[in-house]
Amino acid sequence: MDYLHDGSFEGALTGIYQMFHNRARIETDQLLDAKTYQMNLWCSYEIVVSDRDQAYKVAKSIMDTFGEEGFKVVLYSYLYESSDYGTLLFKFLKRAYKLGGNAITCLSDDAIFNIYKLYRSVVRESHLMLGILRFAQLDKDIFYAQYEPTYDLTGIIAPHFAERLKDQLWVIHDTKRGIGAFYDGQKWFLQPIDAFEQLQFSKEEAKYQELWKRYFDHIAIAERKNPKCQRNFMPQKYWKFLTEKTFVLKPREADTTRN
Structure with a gap:
């Protein structure tokens, strides 16, 4: 199943909420930006309507479990503007909740590292821009x-x-x-x-x-x-x-x- 959100951070978090509650499968289900989505005859999809309450619940859960630094990783990686950010975030959270509060330091895990790479790229360029x-x-x-x-x-x-x-x-x-x-x-x-x-x-x-x-x-x-x-x-x-x-x-x- 492909879940399609509106491209906003709130939309991505809403999609995460719905995927978790629909027991989405980490191997095959994807959360994608509807604006860049390529329709496929063989794939079913569901439109995610942004919901502030659902997005807030996901954000609060991330903050409570992984702290401000964990939420910063999630937010900054969104600013990378990767077309498959939603899917990467879903895999990241699935794995991170199993590993617990220190999950963002487990960079040997592919699901954690893939989001962390986006985060580090954004941090590097933001520091550069402060100077130039x-x-x-x-x-x-x-x-x-x-x-x-x-x-x-x-x-x-x-x-x-x-x-x-x-x-x-x-x-x-x-x-x-x-x-x-x-x-x-x-x-x-x-x-x-x-x-x-x-x-x-x-x-x-x-x-x-x-x-x-x-x-x-x-x-x-x-x-x-x-x-x-x-x-x-x-x-x-x-x-x-x-x-x-x-x-x-x-x-x-x-x-x-x-x-």
């Missing part, structure tokens, strides 16, 4: 950062910047997924965001970026330049939004003609 995200100052004293992470990270890196930049107004824009984290000076929140086609940068922004590029160029030791090593530490896919790897922004004409 670049903010640009807009004309209304709002700081704007755009990026295209491999995984869905915005909701887990936003609290860091809400703490570090609590005296600023800022936006973190995931241009790949069309979602943004907004901070209004008191709290942050997520919401869909369209492409910013009319960004108005402050008069000072180009100057700051030029200074940063000069600093980056001058601290480099010419004799020790190693592009291959640099790409190993900073994969080229992240260079698109790095100030030191891009052209300096030009303030729009509207910035220099305002009263």
Whole structure:
């Protein structure tokens, strides 16, 4: 039996609840995203309708059994956006409940390790983004950062910047997924965001970026330049939004003609 959920975290947890209560078989039953599901003449399927109460019961059970760290593994692995996340989670929980509270440390078990791999990938990239995200100052004293992470990270890196930049107004824009984290000076929140086609940068922004590029160029030791090593530490896919790897922004004409 294939169980099809709506792709949300709540939908996946609802599917887990129903699979456990329907005594799904770990060998053959799957929990899949309905949006990417390939219909098969020989396979029966059931649509999972997201249910907040059922999802909450699963989340509470995970938290009670495996603690906050265990729930973090489950949540972060969802942010990997694997098409078979639901099936991997079902196998993980089936095995983990048998092993008990320390199950997330049993990495020699395939069912545990398969979820943990997704979790570690998300953690690694989220830590990287805390260091390489670049903010640009807009004309209304709002700081704007755009990026295209491999995984869905915005909701887990936003609290860091809400703490570090609590005296600023800022936006973190995931241009790949069309979602943004907004901070209004008191709290942050997520919401869909369209492409910013009319960004108005402050008069000072180009100057700051030029200074940063000069600093980056001058601290480099010419004799020790190693592009291959640099790409190993900073994969080229992240260079698109790095100030030191891009052209300096030009303030729009509207910035220099305002009263």
